[in-house]
Amino acid sequence: MFFIITGSIIKLNANENPYGPSPQVGDVLHEFAYSDLNKYPPLSGSSLEKAIAEHYGVDEDNVLSGNSSDEVLAMCFRAFFNSDMPVLFPDITYSFYKVWCDFYGIPFEEIPLTSSLEIDVNDYISRDNGGIVITNPNAPTGIDMGLNVIEELVSRNTASVVIIDEAYVDFADISSVELTKKYDNLLITRTLSKSRSLAGLRVGYAIGSIELINALTAAMHSFNAYPLSSVSIKMAAAAVKDVDYFQATVNKIKETRNNTARALSNMGFRLTDSKTNFLFMTHTRINAKDLYEYLLDKNILVRYFSKERIDGYIRVSVGTDEHMKIFIDSVKEYMVNKNVI
Numbered sequence: 001m002f003f004i005i006t007g008s009i010i011k012l013n014a015n016e017n018p019y020g021p022s023p024q025v026g027d028v029l030h031e032f033a034y035s036d037l038n039k040y041p042p043l044s045g046s047s048l049e050k051a052i053a054e055h056y057g058v059d060e061d062n063v064l065s066g067n068s069s070d071e072v073l074a075m076c077f078r079a080f081f082n083s084d085m086p087v088l089f090p091d092i093t094y095s096f097y098k099v100w101c102d103f104y105g106i107p108f109e110e111i112p113l114t115s116s117l118e119i120d121v122n123d124y125i126s127r128d129n130g131g132i133v134i135t136n137p138n139a140p141t142g143i144d145m146g147l148n149v150i151e152e153l154v155s156r157n158t159a160s161v162v163i164i165d166e167a168y169v170d171f172a173d174i175s176s177v178e179l180t181k182k183y184d185n186l187l188i189t190r191t192l193s194k195s196r197s198l199a200g201l202r203v204g205y206a207i208g209s210i211e212l213i214n215a216l217t218a219a220m221h222s223f224n225a226y227p228l229s230s231v232s233i234k235m236a237a238a239a240v241k242d243v244d245y246f247q248a249t250v251n252k253i254k255e256t257r258n259n260t261a262r263a264l265s266n267m268g269f270r271l272t273d274s275k276t277n278f279l280f281m282t283h284t285r286i287n288a289k290d291l292y293e294y295l296l297d298k299n300i301l302v303r304y305f306s307k308e309r310i311d312g313y314i315r316v317s318v319g320t321d322e323h324m325k326i327f328i329d330s331v332k333e334y335m336v337n338k339n340v341i
């Protein structure tokens, strides 16, 4: 078992997986024939793309891998969102969408979440747009949309590409992979950073129609023809193939998430119904920034967002049971100090 405790720091601020990657990833690294590094890796059709296609029951032509889903997403913005019309995404979501729009000079419109911090797809369907990108389940709220809702969005918004960023989807009970077989304008992006515990390897991928994957490949190759290294391809493929380890660690994280949510709820916190590997929590009598700083002082790292509407919340990644016990005990201690309990 590996822990993300470095020194005495408990790192619950980046949604990293507290368990190490599959031991089979280690086997690949140990057995890797380094002499093969004299050759360039395959341009496409790598063993990783094959493994992904097989795992999800799609064709290899429907898969494109890259160095992190951040890279894949950045290429998507270049390939699909390059128009004069605004790209739509929620006002509270993954912060990089805005960064890529600014970087590429793409106009965008941030669509406010509802008062319960949910996405109402009608707000998107009714607007002319140059594309839509939605994290599902959303971050940092953790709330997911059902497949029927995604289908409604994709089927009614046919004039532009809809990207569903499924960075956390393995911790939920949904996946829009099947919808990509039905809708040409839907592209999903995934990462091995969270559920496969490979944030340090930098591997992500997209699944979509052949048309979208070809357009994305063309955009990617205009930058750099050799996106993933030979070592990364083999290690990532091993992680994708080790379904048992993946299931066991994901289930454990979900169990820890649900137990932690229950404990916090009993302490008076209000939590969103998170389907991810993090919890999003608020308390009417607690100043979130103050709690964040208190925890920081105890070497427990969580996320605080100074953004309007969510500045009363703390986002905490789900670590091991031991991490979460220390976290909860420290929050209790804070509450006692502040006379909240």
Ligand SMILES: *Cc1c(COP(=O)(O)O)cnc(C)c1O
Pocket (backbone or CB within 6 Å): 068, 069, 070, 071, 094, 135, 139, 165, 167, 190, 191, 192, 193, 199, 202, 203, 204
């Ligand atoms: C973590 C995350 C990513 C990036 O994943 P990488 O593959 O590590 O770049 C993309 N989107 C969302 C919503 C994320 O949370």
